[in-house]
Amino acid sequence: MKADKVVDAKGLACPMPIVRTKKAMDSVASGEVVEIHVTDKGALADFPAWANAGGHTILEQSEDAGVFKFYIKKA
């Protein structure tokens, strides 16, 4: 999947992955996609809840060797 912006939040603890993602989200246009790489397990619950609250859509979510990847489309 092609992303308009990539956020590398690996090794960062809560709340930084969401803080960085929010910044990236603010900088793209509606309908564009942000890709996030994160290792904090809290992200599994927080990203869907955060996206939901803002009306953004999680297009894809995967895990590879402890790194969680999210593709989120801006509302």
Added chain:
Amino acid sequence: MTVTKWTAADVARKVIENQSLFILDVRNADAFQDWKIEGHQFDYLNIPYFELLDGVEGILPQIPSDKDILVVCAKEGSSIMVAEMLSEADTTLSLSYLEGGMKSWSGYLEPIKVADLSGNGELYQFVRLGKGCLSYMVISEGEAALIDAVRFTEVFTSFAQEKNVTIKHVFDTHLHADHISGGRSIAEATGATYYLPSKDAEEVVFDYTPLEDGLTVQLGASNIDVGALYSPGHTIGSTSFVVDGKYLLTGDILFIDSIGRPDLAGLADDWVGDLRDTLYRRYRGLAEDLIVLPAHFMIIDELNEDGTVAKRLGDLLADNHGLNIEDEREFRSIVTDHLPPQPNAYQQIRQVNMGKITPDYDEQTEMEIGPNRCAVR
């Protein structure tokens, strides 16, 4: 005012001393609804931290200016961020955050003396406020016995050291499904004997001493009795203890305001008869003046004024709903059909307690997140 750091022990004092506190919990709504810090006089506001990234001004009207405010999250990072934002927005607020967050709350144990025993003996209850687990240490003249110790083994070994006693016997009343036992590790570290009911231990992969009905150990020169009483129902091996002839440690069979559930090993229908028999026959044959000390509490109202969880058996026989269901069919239906959700990761936790899997510290913490849910009310 600046933001201060509170430890889980500081929060425990607020709970036990019945003080008021305003908790701003910045975890997800789901996590908050599932499990939070319970206090007699606590008020709550739950706003996920990610809804506050643009500023906290919107929630200021909901934050009291005349109370201590504790900001709480899963680990601590988000609570520090939100507490600092609030502190900048209103410098008059009395703000703190919980060090280590809910993870640290889940792991905190408060040792409270239940009673002095014969001779110079003492009985301690270790209250795990965040998870509702209760462990016990019986002490008498240089020797100690431990019952249902949770996995924070150094709490018990340092307490024993402080009291200048050697841990001789380590018991688990049953194979636990809601939390990881510390019993086996403590026994290994101290050379104590580790006892487990053999009927619960069919699949365990380590050596243990069978805990059988009638087994009695004596502690110290005054020979304080710790005696086993077979009381199946929560599990098929569940065993109670009578300590010094006065205290009845009921494990997960009988709680203050509820009774044990028979389903966590997948055999509710088989064990409901045993549970009925233990609660309505075995326990009714015991002295009503025994003080019941369970292995869990479910709600904060079950705590006494001094923070202990303990009540006279006679009072429970009269007041506990689960001990007063005349009709056997109704009893069966309540403990098999109307059960609350099962504890988090309970099947994995049983595997850990059997020695079949050995997760690291963080994985153990994850497994134990959430309330214990061992009871039916």
